[in-house]
Structure formats: C-alpha cells, structure tokens
Amino acid sequence: MQRLFRQRRTSQSPGWVFILPSLVLIGLIGLPLIALVWRSAGKDFLTYVLSENAFSALKLSLVTSSISVGLALLTGTPLAYILVHSRFPGRTLVDLLVDVPVVLPPSVAGIALLMAFGRAGIFGTWLNAVGITIPFTTAAVVIAQTFVSAPFLVRSARIGFAAIDPQQLEAARMEGANEWQEFRYIMIPLAGRALLTGVILAWTRALGEFGATILFAGNLEGKTQTMPLAIYIGFEENIKIALVLSVMLLAVSLVFLALLRKLEEPD
Template identity: 65%
Template sequence: MMPHGRSAWLFILPAAALVGLLLLPLLALVGRALMDDFLGYVLAPSALAALRLSLFTSTISVAVAVATGTPLAYLLARWRFRGRPWLDLLLDLPVVLPPSVAGLSLLIAFGRQGVFGAALSALGISLPFTTAAVVLAQTFVSAPLYVRAARIGFSSIDVQLEESAFVEGASQWQLFRFVMLPLSGRALLGGAILCWTRALGEFGATILFAGNLEGRTQTMPLAIYLGLERSLGVALALSVMLLAVSLALLAILRRMDER
C-alpha cells in the first residue's frame, strides 16, 4: 500500500534525505574514478598487489572461520551448558568493538613484547607485520558474523528431526553431517559471504597489528588509505572495486533470502 495525501510527505522527505545521503557519495566516488584513467590505475602494480593479498587473506580468513566457527555455532544452537551466555557475549564483542581496539588487543596479546610474544618467539613464530597477522586480524573481526549466521541456521531446524535421527540410531556426527549441514546450508553460505565481505574491508585492526607493507600486509583498504597521500587514482580505483564486490555479494544474499 502506497502512502497518499499530504501526510505522505512526512515519510517521503526524511526517507529521501537519508537515501540521498547514502547514494550521492557513492555516485560521486564512481563518477570521479571513471573520469580518470580507471583501468590504468586498476592495473598498477601496487593496486594488483593489494588486490591479490586481499583476496588471498580474506579467503584464508573465511576458511578458518568456517572450520572453527561451524562447530561453535552448532554447540551454541543445539547444546545447553554453563557459561553459554558469556560465550555469546564474547562472540558479539568483536562485532561492536572499534577496529582500533581490536588491533591493539591483538598487538598486546601476540606482539613481540606482548603477553604471549615470548612463548611464540621461543617457537620461532613472529606474527606482527606479517601476512599471517593480516589473516589473524581479519578472522578476529569477521568470524563472529559467520558464527551468528550459522547459529541462526542451526537453531531454525525442527527439534523433531533431531529426535527422529537419534531414534533411527544416528550418532551425533551423523546427525550433524547428514541432517544439520544440508538443512542449514543456505545460512552457512550467507554467513560465509558476510564473513568474507567483512574480512575484505577490514582496516583498523590490520593496520595496527600487521602494518602497511606493500606486497606483504597492504590489503586493499590500506592501499586506499595510502593512496590518499601518494596516488589518489589508485585509491579511487580500489574503492570502486571494493564497492562493486560488496554490491555483488549483497545481491547474492538478497537473492538467497528471496528464495
């Protein structure tokens, strides 16, 4: 039902103001990027290096989140145990924490002079300012998004299906493998897409814990930040690329929701 009459403008005007605030900067970004040598900047060595590193680290981060987050989401959704509310709180913290706090926390914990730095050094492991640090920072901020989506998927499955599987003699692993995973597959895929998008756009935790070393820790968001000082064209080109990827992933999620 469409609003009508003079009172409709009470809804239309503020809604249009917010839509304009969201849309106009994006249009300005795309327009300015296309006015310059867009393809030339996209194919610049620094831009390609940042793109390759971002795709590599974000993919590894999603793989880590799926491998560790799926069992955790299943436990939170189907099991009852002491400390569960606190575990829920812990998973929500990285989502609401400022990225700078997340990066500083990782640095204090795993830095060379951090709480666990000496133990890692004894094992010959040095995390700060490495590609592994990028993966760790991205996983820290993005994995909770996957866990939350996976948990919703597992929680939506009818308990009677679980009881029927046990009656038929299924083990806990068989229940998980042949019942829970197939029925929650769409939620898991949606969570993985959200996780990948968040990891791809991570900036604050990465720059504090991993630094901004070209070809080693400089992801696309960091290259955009550096481009504001060195090469605005590269920054604009990478921004448009991230915007296009985000739009594509959101379109996939919307399509999944419609189905």
C-alpha cells in the same frame, strides 16, 4: 523489480513527513557513491586497475579474506553447533564473547591483538621464544580479519541451526545416526542457506578490515597492504589509485549484497 514498484504505487502514498527524511538519507548514502564512481571514471581507469600496486593489494585481499573465511567456517560452524545444542556452564558467556568483535571498534581489536600476540605481547613473548613472530606478517592480516569477521558467521550459523526442527533430529537419532552424521546430513543441509549468508557477511567484513590490520599487521605492499590500506595510503600519494581501488571494492560489495538479497528471498 517492476513488480515491486507497481505494488508500491497502488498502496497509499506516504506523506512528506516520511518522504523528505528518507530522501535526505538516500542522498547521504547515494551521492558519495555516485561521486566515487564519477571521479574514478576516465580513460586511465584500466591503467590503474592493472597497476602493480592495485594488483598486489587486490591479490592480497582476496587471498587473506578467503583464508579468513575458511578459518571462520572451520571453527565457527562447530562453535555455533555447540552453542545451539549443548548446555554447559559459561555458555552464555561464550555466546557473548563471540559477539564482542561485532560491536568492537576495529582499532580496539588491533590494539588487543598486539597486546596478546604482539612480539612483546602476553602470549606473543612465548611464541617469540619458539621462533614465531606474528605481527607485521600476512598471518597477522589473516588473524585480524578472522577476529573481526568470524563472529558474523557464528551468528548466522547459530540462527540457522536453531531453526531446525528438533523432531527431525530425534528421528535421525532413533534411526541410529551419531552426532557427526546428524551434523553432516541434517544440520548442514538444512542450515546451508544461513551458513552461506554467514560466509558472505564474514567475507565482506574481512575484505573491508582496516583498523585492526594497520595496527597489528602494519603496511607493506604485497605482504600486509590489503585494499583498504592501499586506499588509505593511496589517498595521500596517488588519489587515482585510491579511487580505482575504492570502486573495485564497491563493485565486490555490491555483488555480495546482491547474493545476500538472493539468499534472503523465500523459495
């Protein structure tokens, strides 16, 4: 970091036209975060961290987001591989489809999930007939999180796979490698960094999921009340809990961000 700033000083100083607007934005982003940390600080911080409500929300968030990312990894990696390496009718459409949740407002995702897999939803009615109800369960939380977060993994994996030199693959094929071996021993190691970036992006998105969850999974402590929901409810009931949970999520986000930066650094 020292190196960075030194470099900055020797370069030509930008004019006020650049500095003033930049300061506005830095303040806009920085001040609320400082305020959040400032207001949550206090000797009762730990009491709230260890409170049952905060703990069950934290546990649920960690468990559901891990499962969601696992699902995204298991299904998103092969999909990204296909999208990069196969030419089939409708490929562009699938490509677009997978990107939709990235730009879709989460509340729209929630309504859509309810219309499809809700108890009275188009497919939910069939599931219900065989005794499976998804809405208002922990499974619904995972589905909502996977819906919104998996596309980030697919995007990242796609970029990673696309960057692999086709000649390497050709060489492997000449040596007699089959498609699985090619995927396992060449693509995965070479695209590892991109995959990891995808995992982190998906994870942060899953951890932060709110809109689709509250609509599709509802709000029940220990079962569907993830940290963002506990923060929303806490804001109305006990702002201290909301603040402490917010700071915890902020800390997790910063760790993920640091990891991302580390991954983006050239070797």
